[in-house]
Amino acid sequence: MEQVFEQMSKDPTVIPNWSTFSTMAAMYVKMELFEKAQECLKKVEGRIVGRDRIPFHYLLSMYGSIGNKDEVYRVWNNYKSIFPSVPNLGYHAVISALVRMDDIEGAEKLYEEWVLVRPTDDSRIGNLLIGWYLNNGKSDKVLSFFEHMTEGGGCPNSTTWELLSEGHIAEKRVSDALLCLEKAFTTSGSKSWKPKPIKLAAFLKLCRDEGKMESAEVLIELLRKSGYHNTEAYASLISKDDLSSKIERMNDIVDSENMNGDDNDECQVLFNQVDSSF
Template sequence: MLLQSSLHNQNVSLSSSLCCSRPRPLKISTCTLRQTVCFRRVPIRCSISKVHSYGTLDYERRPIVRWNDVYRRISLMKNPELGSASVLNQWENEGKTLTKWELCRLVKELRKYKKHDRALEVYEWMNNRGERFRLSASDAAIQLDLISKVRGISTAEEYFLKLPDQLKDRRTYGALLNAYVRYKMKEKAESLLDTMRNKEYATHSLPFNVMMTLYMNLKEYDKVDLMVSEMVGKNIQLDIYSYNIWLSSCGLQGSSEKMEQVFEQMVQDKSIIPNWTTFSTLATMYIKMDLLEKAEESLRKVESRIRGRDRIPYHYLLSLYGSVGKKEEVYRVWNTYKSIFPTIPNLGYHAVISSLVRIGDIEGAEKLYEEWLSVKSSYDARIGNLLLSWYVKNGNTDKAQDFFKHMLEVDGKPNSSTWEILAEGHVRERKISEALSCFKEAFMDEGSKSWKPKPVNVSAFFKLCQDENDTASSEALIELLRQSGHHNDKVYASLIGLSDIAENSNDNENTDDGSQTLLNQLEDNL
């Protein structure tokens, strides 16, 4: 509408100037003018969607923005180890240049699809050309976030300390706070929040939302309430994210009454309009509390709140209807989704196939997998893993092996989870050496930095080694956990301790049984 209004004003000004330049003004009635020039029929919508003109008209013939082309080159690199810099250098060697806006837009797209290492490489390429690109505090905050995800929190801290004072503002402090929260470093996060309070950087909702997320993940729900109380006491407006996190916290405590009270307060807050995320949060919590009728009611409200061409709500709907066990609703939402969008990304197929597998409609899942194979731009092992895991869990070992061969034949590169699923199948068949071999492949995969083996699978492998008196294989997996740094995790440390006790009856070390913690973590990740 803003674009139409602007266009309308431009046409009116043009008409006025032409009229004034004529020696003899024409008398045109308002009615005639409206019939002659119908501004509302200007084909603006087509212009924006087809050429990404961002407000320009078709006759300008502006080409598709160049960052899109560079993004595709980076995403489809045959040798990812060459990095984004190789693509950017090649682009410039072809006589083309990229503006800072285009590079930042490229980074945004890479971050959107979790290609954090590639996004960081773009910033590093820009850093090496300081005479061309002047980086702001916002850029520094994004780099800090990427560094924490790609190289760890210690490297992110070093980056922050080396920043010049003019780049240390609420954005870079907020990025470091977010990094601490991601790594669940509670003491450092609380200390940094105090610093932000003293510097008056905590005068808006964002840092409180981040801390509320930390406390919720640590199950310290009373501190979530304290954050809300502090915001109210300091007249800091709760935003939509504050309310949604607060709703989640109440739901995770199993209190539908408290959650509904928060929702009522949210509705009464005239500055807030509940969005689809609000109702998907309510649906998720009602499902956890087995209040399925209320969950379905919330899911219907999710659909009524979808605005524009946003695909993500449909992914949530597909997943949540699968959790409720409503197969017909999964297919209905899927058909609606396909009718709105001409192409469906891998995430969409992952959502629907995952739901059908969860419901037990394996035939439907297999059909949609075949459909995805015919339209995919690249093979996503996460989608293949859904069927592979179902075959393994249902004891169909031969089909699992055949499906794994099929994945390789269609250029599907196995990821760490693929190898772990195969290891799980070998453990079920009591094949220790084959299972250990798959675990080794999982730890060696290039994406293993962001992967952790499921504690239940680690525990089952240790139990099998204990039953078969295979100390060497048990120690081999322990060494893999140590090399990856997972042995410091409480759950894995507990499992390693239990394994050591089982293998050495003279070991009197007191070790906590982590099985209950394991179950809790698995439930939280569903």
């Protein structure tokens, strides 16, 4: 990568911009070469021109990946000093960075700030906090935050309901988990959502362990009606094999996906921003 950049530098017709250095920074982060990554991020910041907000979102995300909380807050404060208003994507970027660094108090504070100024609702922002609570065993906080979110006008999306089902699965509440999964399949915008195989495998295993086979069949029927036939994980569930065979095959698929790396929602949000800017 460095050799490629060196060759680019020798070409007078090539002028590196902020996206050049953000790409290099992302590669360095992946290789855990954090000092080099931060050098590139400084160059990103020095090449921001005009009223382009997207580089700030990248900086927040990358500094969050590195774990440099001071830089996250510095960039955030600089961002807010330049722009009179910050869009949902900006709050998503900074809250995601803070959640990644386990600064949940900072994330909660900015969530409340966002609620007061948001131009429109964006359930992905609340989902970041719910995900942290789940990953850190705060199941009681999940439900209280969800109530707070909806009472404040938040509209849960399919991923929200999927996350809530995860909390119920952890507490072995089959009926509650199934209710959340049903809402995930039927809520507005669900056509663009696909359930995560690892979540489905966990629910089916719980059904088997608790002897709730009828609940497992309800989930399988939801998959069948939703038209998930072309993906291996979903096709195996819709098959006529017994439940134990389905769970075993699903676990193999989940392990394979984990080896290859799961899709990163944060990266997808950023890529969508870049794509829309050209």
